[in-house]
Amino acid sequence: MRDDEANVVVHGDGLITAEDAVAARRLASRAGRWRLVASPPTLLMLHREYEPGGDPGRVALAGDIGACGGLLDIINLIKASSWTGALSVTARNTRRTIYFRNGEVRTASSNLAEDRLGQILYRFGIITRQQMDQALAKVGPGSKMGQVLVQMGAVTAPDLYRWVTRQVEEIFYALLLVREGEFYFERDGKEPAGANLALPTQSLLLEGCRRMDELSYFRAKLKSSGVVLSRREDAKPPPELSRVQHELLELVDGHRTLAELARLSHLGEFEATHAAFGLLQAGLIEVLEGPPRREAGGAEATRADLEKVVEAANWLLHAAYDAIAARGEGDRYREDLHTYLGTLGEFGVLFESVRCAADGGLPSGQLVDRVLAASREEPLALLLQGLDEVVRFAIFTADLAPDAEQQMRTRIAEVVSQTGATPSRATP
DSSP: OOOOOOOEEEOSSSEESSSSSHHHHHHHTTSSEEEEEEEOOOOEEEEOOOOOSOOOOEEEEEEEETTTTHHHHHHHHHHTOOEEEEEEEEEEEEEEEHHHHEEEEEEEESSGGGGGHHHHHTTTTOOOOHHHHHHHHHHHBBHHHHHEEEEEESSOOOOOOOOHHHHHHHHHHHHHHOOSEEEEHHHHOOTTTTTOOOOOHHHHHHHHHHHHHHHHHTTTOOTTTTEEEETTTOOOTTTTOHHHHHHHHHHOOOSBHHHHHHHHHHOHHHHHHHHHHHHHHHTSEEEEOOOOOOEEEEEOOOOOHHHHHHHHHHHHHHHHHHHOOOOOTTTHHHHHHHHHHTTGGGHHHHTTTOOOTTSSOOOHHHHHHHHHHSSSSSSSHHHHHHHHHHHHHHHHHHHHHHHHHHHHHHHHHHHHHHHHHSSOOOOO
16 A cells, blocks of 8 residues: 655745655655645645656646546546556545556555455455454454465455455445535645455446445335334235345344444445345335334443443544544643533533543443443443434534544444444434
8 A cells, every 4th residue: 555644744934845845855756846736625635846857747637526336437537548657535534545457446545444355355244343353352463464364264364365356346336426625636646555456447337336326226115224213013924025134134133233234244334235125125124213222121331331331422523533533622622522522411420530441432431331330220321322423522522524434433333232222312
C-alpha cells in the first residue's frame, strides 16, 4: 500500500509547511515554482510551471462528486483509455483508492475500518468477533491480517485469496455509492505492495450499477442493516422461492438484525438485503417497528457485556476525535466533551469525574463501575441512554457521515443481542 498519510498545513498567512517527515520528503522532491489551480474547497491543486525537460505533472483528472454514481464516467474513461494509476476518492476524513493497470483494476485501499479485511470476513460470517480480535492483537509491521488468520487456521490460503478479491470488490462498489466528495486520478506506473489481482473493470462497473439501482429500491422497505425481521407464522413459502431465500428465511427469528442475518448466512449485506426484500414482497416476513421483545426474566447483561457496549460506542468516539484532531482542535474537543458530560442532568451520575482518553474514547471500566453503582436493576438500559447522549454530541461536533452512526448502532445492537437482555428503554 502506498503511503498516503503525508500531511501539510496551510497557515493563515499563506505559508505551507510539512506536518511530518513523509510530507517533507515529498515536497523536497518537487522543489520548484508552482501555480495554484482553481479547485473545490476541500481539494488543493498545484501545477508546475513549465520547465524544459521537467516533469509535466501526473494528475490527469480531478474534481468533485455531486451525486451517487458520479464516478461512473470517470472510471469508464480510465478503462477506455487503458490508463495506469490510482483513483482516489475523499469525503470528509475518509479516503478510498482504486489502483488500475492498463484500465483494469489491480487492487484497492481504504482508511475506513469497515473496509478492512477482518471486518469484511466478520460481516460475511467467515470469522467470529473473537477470531478477529485475536488476529488484530497479533498484527504488526511484519504480519498482515490475512497472514495471521491463515496461521491461526481461521481461513485457508485459497480462502484468503478469494476474500482479498472480495475486499477489493466491496471497496470498488462503496466508492461508486459516494454522493459527496472529491476525486483525483494520478497517472503513474507505481502500484502498492500486493497489487497482484486482475479484476475486469467493465464487470465491476456493471455489478456496481446493478447494486446502486437495486439498493435504493430495497431501502424503501429495509431502511438499514440494523432493522429486525420477524417471520409471519401464517405465511407458507411458495414453491418458486430460491434456495438463498429459503436459507435466509430459516434464520429469521424476530430478534436478529439484517446485519446478523447477513453474517450467519454468509451472504453479506447486499445479497442478504436482496433476499430479505424478496421475502418481504412474498409476505413471508415483516419488519418489526421497535426493538425485539424477549421474555421477562431473560438474561442479564454482565460486566463484560457492558464494557463491550462502551467499546462499541468508543469506535465512533475515536472516529469523531480523529476527524476533529485533523482540524487541529483535538485538545479543545476533549475539554468541550468533558464540559458537556457535566451537563447531562439525569445521566450526570454516570459521567461524574469521567474524562475521555487521549484518543477521544471513554474509560470503559470506570464508566461501568458508575453504571453498576447507579442502577443494579437495569444497568444496560441506563448505559445505553447515557452513551446515546454522548455519541450524539460527538457526531454533531465532528460532522460525521450518517453511515458512521449506523455502523456504531449496529455494533451496539450486536452486543445487546448477544447478552439476551431486553432493556426497557430505547437503545441508541
